Amino acid sequence: SQQGEEDPQALSIQEGENATMNCSYKTSINNLQWYRQNSGRGLVHLILIRSNEREKHSGRLRVTLDTSKKSSSLLITASRAADTASYFCFSISSGSARQLTFGSGTQLTVLP
């Protein structure tokens, strides 16, 4: 599978600020998901957005999807120190081959 791209690679912000991460993918998709990973740990599912959706909200999270540009963004509002983690987008292609691809990840550091 080919790895998707995410930017920025690293993001450092103050508590209370918003954090935006962007993800680009290469193939047509059924859905795109965002996960967080604390250092050296497993993945926590954050949100899933389907290919026919453009925006989705869950608590302090807002995800957008632009299938024409093959890109997605994750916005975390009013960040907290506990949001410090790596964030990955994950896409599943819509073709019969079902390509599974993680983005390269964004390391978010929220300073107290």
Added chain:
Amino acid sequence: GAVVSQHPSRVICKSGTSVKIECRSLDFQATTMFWYRQFPKQSLMLMATSNEGSKATYEQGVEKDKFLINHASLTLSTLTVTSAHPEDSSFYICSASPGANRNTEAFFGQGTRLTVV
């Protein structure tokens, strides 16, 4: 949500030995499970797709004789790292989704940190 359990969470083994990692779907059946590998400070890369009752499908560059996958039941897939070497040290994680609907989220195991000394 659905639960995927992975065991062990950490393992240290000597070079040349084999290590088995288990991935179980606890409350759903999974005809397909996926195995990923993550090197430090990198993203997760798909290694192989585990298919219940048939051979696994490996991604390019992944040696099928080194990473043996067995998916003998609808709730269990195992990954065996054979003749492990220090360069196999990595974080291995599995995932599964309930049913064949591609619009469901993927559930991930807790991961296994393998250290080969």
